[in-house]
Amino acid sequence: MIGSLLASLLAVYYFAWCRSRFVRLIDALPGPKTLPFLGNILELNVVHDELLRKPSFDWIKQHGSIYRVWFTVRPMVGIASPELLEPILSSHTLVAKGNEYDCLIPLLGKSLNVAKPEEWKKNRRLLNPAFKGQILNSFMDAFHDKSLLCAKEFEEAIESNSGGEINVFPIMTHCTMDIICETTMGGKTLTGEDKAGYIKNMHAEQLCNCPTSTDISKGYPMEVSPDPVVYLSWTSYGCSQDILMSSPMDVKLVHS
Template sequence: MSLFQEIISWLLNNWKFVSTFLFGLIIYYSTKRDSRKSKYLENVKSPPTVLVFGNALSFVRPNYELMEVITSWYKKFGPIFTIWMGNQPIVLLADASSVETILSSSVHIEKSREYDLLFRWLGLGLLTAKPKKWHGRRKMLTPTFHFKILEEFIVVFNEQANVFTEILKQKADGKPLDIFPYVTRCALDIICETAMGKKLNAQLQEGKDAEYVKAVYGYGDILLKKFARPWLQIGLIWRLCGYEPQEAQYIKVLHSFTDKVIVEKKLERKNQSETNSNPPVSDDIDAGVSQKKRKAFLDLLLDLSEQGGDGNNTLTDVEIREETDTFMFEGHDTTAANMAWTILMLSLNENKVHQKLVQEELDGIFGNDKNRNVTSADISKMKYLEYCVKETLRLMPSVPFYFRHLTEDVKIGENILPKGISVAVADYFLHRDSNVFSDPEVFDPMRFSPENSAGRNPFAYVPFSAGPRNCIGQKFALLEEKVVLSKLFMNYNFQSVLKRIDVKMVPDIILRPCEGIKVKVTKRN
């Protein structure tokens, strides 16, 4: 028998030992901590860790308990502490000075490895793109969010808000209602028409969009599991646990939805006759946008995909889908969450006075004509409603954590955070800093009045992130929310069924309610 045959024979006879040994090596090297990172983080407080797992075992619990776990650590260790996910450290930052160091920097703009979990859905769109690609794409897309273009979308905001208001007439009987799916469908209709130029009519055809919305929620749920349980990030374990086909099905639904919209838009453009009255939107935004037909976000992407030249601004079909998926997610899910949270906050017993103040403000703007369209001039007068939206974002930020990858060492306070780690800007806790916001758990919209905001560090409140890589669509979101919410509160009263303490939150891709937001809706006199 040759030596090779002897080796094969031994391996076959001892396959259990060999398998265990190889598995042990995989676990060892995948959980072995980097000595340099560990040395620099010695002085940064951290919850007690378990060999191999770090702090990950603390997250093996129902999703709605995760915020409680992180909150307990924040209260115990303060605004800067480290969470070890296996061998990977994540340093949470929750004070304005530290957050400013990261978010204001033109160096620390690379998204961390945590965003890699979104790759199968969003690819390398604006949210997840690496710095070099992000710079070019951000510059290319910024003109679509110019305020003159956003003002034109107010027409769509009104149309869909009117549909929402009409639908609630049949539900305004004082019986408990989960308002969250209704808000979600409204936001989905708005983003489809403004970003895609396509009417989805999700509100009028309840259930038609269910597959897409369920896929968004389902995908967020399994990604949270993947993040909180680092061993699931090993491909073999992910597949053996049965998550691979589940993830693939969600991705299929999400991509099919977007692909269908893109194909229909391309066909529409092909069949549309080219006339001088409908030229492409030029780079000169101030050259009279109002005289041109409103173009959706997808139109811009398709315009760029059809350009020739050196190809620097030419988009492939895959890149079009990446950006489309990114704006479908960011343009409806985060906005829907904040509108729903605002309805909850204003419907709680202790906050009903704020609901009345919002309604008095709206009555002063619209008088008895509650059905007319909201204009940009009206929106500028909605000061108190804006304060309420902002205060809700303080307490319930749609995105409770922003992650960045450090490409070089950075000094935070007395500590040096080493390159190669992830830092998490924890705005959920940042917004609760009692040194900035007195009685931080109290809902007080007047925190955002001009006199009370004066002198406040702008990095103490970052619901849309901040600095170079802030949210490109924040003005869009606030305009949409003010139009929709003004329509709702002009016509209805809302009363929460639950107390705030009983509302469970899940921090998956966004901060969403675990069991919906149940309110009683009644018509205003």
């Protein structure tokens, strides 16, 4: 009796919520079909590559450069158009991050990418002098040289694999690390061993032994995070802050 009453009240509340102005405005945007109460959360219970491909490629192709997704009763709007992103990213007032960014803290720490508004403004003021046009222009030679080396590595990888598929992650990581070291860390170039160690530490699956959706369907305990949205993200699949933030290579880069 009590269960039926609660179910009826929940159904009435959900019906009224669906007809609210807020929901109707969000649903005016195109997006994947939703399930009552669950939204699109089941579509994200997939392996890591699929989890990245859906919002970054599939949904953009299906619904256009702006679309909405429901994580249970929490909406998110995906924007893939530079024209729509420009006023947001160039704004000095729209700097608050959503709670969804909290799942990146174990990987990124309390950096500018996940900082709260006051902390972001304070640190951004300190960093602004380093991003003057004259300073950035001085980095162009490094960008050019390292990009040529990166292109050469791509050619060698393609040739060695007879034109088949190649893993671009190590090549792009090498290029990025060389550029960072030369432009911001005094020109130090890391050895191949250093790069290989850092790439290994960056790889979330190797670090965290993260379960796939198959493991979850077999009963993998949901003990990493109480937030199901965070749980579905690859950064929360068993990854601990101690593992992600204690890489000896990170320390070496800072002190070099």
